[in-house]
Amino acid sequence: MPRYNPATIERKWQKYWEENRTFATPRLPAGEKLYVLDMFPYPSGDGLHVGHPEGYTATDIVSRYQRMRGKCVMHPMGWDAFGLPAEQHAKRTGTHPRITTERNIANFRRQLKMIGFSYDWQRELATTDLEYFRWTQFIFLVLYDTWFDPGEERGRPIAELPIPDEVAAEGEDAVRRYRDEHRLAYQLEAPVNWCPALGTVLANEEVVGGVSERGGHPVVRIPMRQWMLRITAYADRLERDLDLLDWSESIKALQRNWIGRSTGAEVDFFIGSRPAPDGMPSQEEFEQFVVERIQGRGFPSRPGADVLRVYTTRPDTLFGATYMVIAPEHPFVQRLTLPEHADAVRVYCEQASRKSDLDRTDLAKEKTGVFTGSYAVNPVNGKAIPIWVADYVLISYGTGAIMAVPAHDTRDFEFARQYGLPIVAVVDPGDQEGVDRRAVLAGQAPFTGDGTAIASGRFTGLATAEFKKAITEDLEHKGLGRFAVNYKLRDWLFSRQHFWGEPFPVLHELDDQGNPTGRTVALRPDELPVDLPEEMAFDASHDRPEPPLEKAPASWLYVTRDGRRYKRETNTMPQWAGSCWYYLRFLDPHNDKALVDPEVEKAWMPVDLYVGGAEHAVLHLLYARFWHKVLYDRGYVSTPEPFMKLVNQGMILGEMEFTGYQDAAGNWVSASEAKRHPEGLRPVKLDASDVEKREEGFVLKADPNIRIESRAYKMSKSRGNVVNPDHIVRDYGADSLRLYEMFMGPLEAVKPWSMEGVNGVRGFLDRVWRMVVDQHAEQMALNPAVQPLAPSAEQNRVLHKTIKAVTEDIEQMAFNTAIARMMEFVNFFLKQDPRPKSCMETFVLLLSPFAPHIAEELWQLLGHDQTLAYHPWPACDEDALREETIEIPVQINGKLRGRIQVPSDADPEVIDHTARENPRIASYLEGKTVVKTIVVPRRLVNYVLKG
RNA sequence: GUCGGCGUGGCGGAAUAGGCAGACGCUGGAGACUUAAAAUCUCCUCCCCGUAAGGGGGUGAGGGUUCGAGUCCCUCCGCCGACACCA
Incomplete structure (x- = not known):
């Protein structure tokens, strides 16, 4: 009784494929290659989710199809296995994260094999394998050894960094510091996003609206020494090279948006060479400053102490700047604050520093700020304008200072209204839909669009775009400003206070007393890998941002090298690190001489098809592209981009649910009503048989006046709608x-x-x-x-x-x-x-x-x-498709009135003739004048009648 | 608010390039087989009028282009996603 019994035949063929190594891929492609890649999963304790096999089945179909088409297909799978859950599990149970991770991987592997994917399992890897993260550490050394040459727009070895004479003159330490400042991997003492609940510092990108992206826990800012990666140096190339890629426009838009390139100008506002008692820079000094800039020094690459440098995308509104704002963290805050304002400014800045990002970006919030007592001089008209401190200006963007043009910027407008600052219109919007021109000109409403310049000296009358160009050139000429580009993208905060991550291949020098000297040295590639210590006590209390590795055994923590004592770096790398280059390692997973053999890399790269969830649309893909470009610049890979075609699979939701609402007394309440006043109402899950469709929605069968909510929800344990x-x-x-x-x-x-x-x-x-x-x-x-x-x-x-x-x-x-x-x-x-x-x-x-x-x-x-x-894929024989006769529709005035049978290759005259002979059509045409006849061979006939 | 995507039967969704709207599947209904049920098979299943033949309407709403619009253009509404004081 051979009925279809999947359990038997699936096991049988999985065994066959495994024993025959059916899907083993050769080291180098035989014939045309195709690299088909899945975003490898994090092997969580919950096992596979139905979302995983969605993308994996799609790539498996493509892989199997293309093998039958004769392509040599690379289709590997592995594990993104570092991550917080295994570490948190360790804190609860004392089980080493490696044990938990291996157990989870075994379960994931079993589940994927059970679905019959045609992976080459010989290439399986996990980011937690010592032999894998050895090369992750190696790539970190490459980043550490690289500086970005802005002239050539590429990364180069740090040894090739030109050292300015004045730095060289200061000695070896100065040169070392200068190099460290230019490396793509650098250290920074900076306020970081400490998340007490997760016990870690998060990247800016992992903080959304002031809470952690994962779990939604509060985040506070505290200063700490951190490793950063200079991804901003590659911002332009990361944006530009999107054009090379076959990705959906929406993903490209997401990345462009994230990079957030904007163009404008940097402008120096004179504040005096030393603080003035009344906060007002003297007029003579300003004039002298301008003359010096024009005649000699030009626009300095870094602003001196006598100016406040701002970044603006609207240099054409310079004449409308009525005040300035600096961020609370701006280094000039103290210097600009007059004694009588000192208390207020200090209190304000302290409050700002305590605020989380959530508080600072709170939507409904009114803008706040304090006056410093000082003034800056507008270089275009010599007018002194007050300098304020306000937290709506961010230290991390642009120069951390702005010129405020309340007439033409919504934020500045709100702030000016709040504190009674003057509003001067300098752009005439003219007649535009939805713009109240009179209100704008009277300073009663902000206008942020393009228009015509007014009250702008000799620039008056210029259109916005022309004005921008003209005034930037003018400022550049006078050494008072320059064209500038800015990005929303920030450098990548690359260290984490985790145990379960890749250790940095970095040592910190200690003096005779065992205190850090501040000098950092990187390990040599032949000193890799740096493994994690086996013996670790996993401490449940981890309420300070101190890395767990600080408690590692001394034998791991301290190193003597060339007679000097060093302490290892105790931060570890973020989970992103391992997933930044796994697609390269799949090509050559057992190579112990190189991260990938160049011959193999050249033969297989780039990835032809990459499929995964849209949740990685920004971070993973941007980070991986960044690393790839650095590896490209340094000659480790041969393609400028890693992933040629990208497809994002959509999320799979739980089964459709019907929800009704009942009040405390058990009376039904319409869903729309419940949405407005959810207080005291109880959602009740309903069966499909209890509801019916009425017009625009579902209603209760028992009472059609009660509207029912119908929708599918994201699968979650708490909802109980997860499909295993x-x-x-x-x-x-x-x-x-x-x-x-x-x-x-x-x-x-x-x-x-x-x-x-x-x-x-x-x-x-x-x-x-x-x-x-x-x-x-x-x-x-x-x-x-x-x-x-x-x-x-x-x-x-x-x-x-x-x-x-x-x-x-x-x-x-x-x-x-x-x-x-x-x-x-x-x-x-x-x-x-x-x-x-x-x-x-x-x-x-x-x-x-x-x-x-x-x-x-x-x-x-x-x-x-x-x-x-x-087996070769079946070929389509076009001749076999040909039909003797075909049926085509006949329309009268665009309405379907009949069908006729005609030879498939009939020409328009024959079709027209056949249609007119059709009795039904003939009766419609009788007594009418055909104004127009449209015959589309093989498609349709349409008669347009008069009257 | 800005950017991106999407609105088609009871449900998931089809519809080359502007040319028969609703393929395929599910659900539901009727029937066949069976002692019965399951399984299987056959037919029906967008809405309205009509016993039928047939007719009318219909792709979120309104308008436009066209012989012809789910598809192209404009305005609006709704849903989903991303970003969110980036000067």
């Missing part, structure tokens, strides 16, 4: 899981899970099985209808239509429609008796990338003793 792939495979089979995940809808769409849908595709596979297999036989045998006959013309047409559609759909990654076409094939051939064996064979090949286990089983039954994994 283990259960699906157990109850329906891996092929059904794969097929359903692809049939749900377009790969990139967000879509809800449906158990009934899984059951539906299982029904399809059952039908496929019955189409080929004799269910009534004792042993595996062909269905008696399957005969070694030549197909009829119609059978052949259906077959080749299916080949064509499935092939095109796979090429476009439209897997849902490919499956629909195969369903149509089965619906047709189940009714055919006899069914030509050759049609069955071809169909099995088409099905195999989607449902490889059942396909292999049927292929074997059809008489083949080799895997179909490398």
